[in-house]
Amino acid sequence: MKPINLMKTNSVFLAGALLLAAVAGAQQVRPKAQQSAKPHAYAYDLSRETVLEGTVLKYTENSSIPPIGAHIIVQTSSGPVEVHLGDARFLKFNKFALTEGTSVKITGQNLSNGQGAMFFARIIQQGGQALALRSVNGAPLWLAGARAQRGGVQKPQQAGAL
């Protein structure tokens, strides 16, 4: 039989945790998974951020080279660097237009997963305009779209029937 109350779980730890939950917020039962020494995927590390400065050689709204999305090639003092910016519509939504020949400053990280490297932009600056593309943990900020304005979007801006 499945345990239907804590007395049947034989888990003192869980029982204690649940008792604590009665007087506080969520309590941890199983610890967080530890990141492996050799993760298979990209992992953003704020402490390893670098800054790229240069001029835009090429802007591609939908690159045919993975990762899918907008890419720019930046001519830096040490050569051209390809940068992943995410969703081009997020740039347009924020009225951030990239044109070839303009100077840009990009904060981000060069990451590799064994199949090639790519510079992932977290913040891009052009002229007096700066746009955060990812969180400090590397999470894409374009995914929530206008919802990220936390209800600030006015009703008429939602298109069509609900």
Next chain:
Amino acid sequence: MKRLILCSTLLAAAFGGACGGGGSTLPPPPPPVGNFSNASLKGQYAFSMSGTELCAGTGSFFGRIGTFTADGNGNITGGVEDVNVCTGTSTLAFTNSNYSIQADGRGILSLTNNTGTTNYSIALSTISQGSIVQTDSTVAAGGSFQIQDISTFSITKIASGYVFDFSGEGFDASHNLVQQSIIGRFDADGGGGIKNGLFDSNTAGVLSGQLVFPNGAFYQLDGAFPQSGRGTANIAGKNLTFYIVDSTRLKFLSSNLDFPEALVGDAIAQQNISFDISSLNGGFVFLIGGGSMAGPIATAGRFTADGAGNLTSIVLDENNNGRQTPLPSSGGTVTGSYTVDANQFGGGTATWTDSVSGTFSFIFYLASPTKAVFQETDGNITSDGSFLAQTSGQPTASSIAGNYAFNWSGVSTGEDDFVGQMAVTTAATTNVTGSMDFNLFGLGKQFFNYPFTGLLTLGTDPTGRNALMVTTTPSPQTTYKFSAYVVDSNTTLLVGVDTNRVIVGLDTRQP
């Protein structure tokens, strides 16, 4: 470009089974073959879907759950839905709506409320359930629907253990709205109370570890729409609206109390047993989808659990925003292990390492020894879905031949949602034919009755990776390449392996 959020809503169909816009319409194809008709859609159905809406000129995550009643003659006679869009949440009743079903089980559905009419393409796998895709130019979304058992529209009938998988957008520690997945389990006591609630959240790769539910968990039915099976709940600290499918399944959507956070997902009844390490024994197929720091990600594969903590025969395909990682990697070997929580509530962990590509880590909550909700816990990845036991032995060309309803959902330059029907034969070449409707999210990007042909090729070990290639036959032709993992003779899970899109799919056998 959104995250792949469909897995929880798409896989709901597999879990339960085992457990217009201004677009293009082709010249009429040959009449579909099959035994479905308008009479096949009759009764009260609950639906759920998630996707992308156009809001303030950009794509924005949204969710929709509800119920509609079909009369078997092409009319929708009632229903209500909850929507969670960029401007807030609404509860809307349907009026004067309609549908039509073709012989192959495909059909269209229009639902009208006081804000206008929304349009859908559907594909019935049986008269009890099917897949659904919204086909408006301003909304692309995919999900599933199941017939409701109205005799269970009572709080006393919701009295079981449940596992759940909610995914969508939630706040991180810096109050950024980012991708979020929450999986867990709870006991509903039949009186609105919830106990033994446990969950794990993954917020853009930041893991909570297993937590007990905060204070305030409850569920209750809603008095305003007593015939709908609608209710409200607090699960894992989240405020939600739900619709009852039956006593074994509930469909959830974040309520206005949590706006602008938005989560969509299902809770599935948990078998009444004490789970331990031996509960996981045999071959399993999994499909998960979500987001990484690069963008959308999807992974499908299979593994064998030995009932003693060891995982073997691990095969998978990961598509991380166009970048492919197959396991075993070239020249690599894969070893794995799993744990099941000592508290016997069905939670656990799974980990495997490819000697070349690195380590993959997951958590799960078992609904039974044959199915579970599944979440990846690797850095910067928020991806969830399910795993299902392979119960039919070695797939063969004969065992998988037949008719299937399917639903694919993915991301290329925007959200792409497909729904259709295919016939699989034992022919050596071109053994797949069918038709589908799809929405590529944008004005003029809705396509209906598109025929296609394809080839399903069984692998050396058909319990592992198989290949499905589908090409639309009208010009310009588009080819979609998948790795196909066969759960059983009724269900196949798909992950796209193209570099220009990330896509997942579910094929469900029709009678």
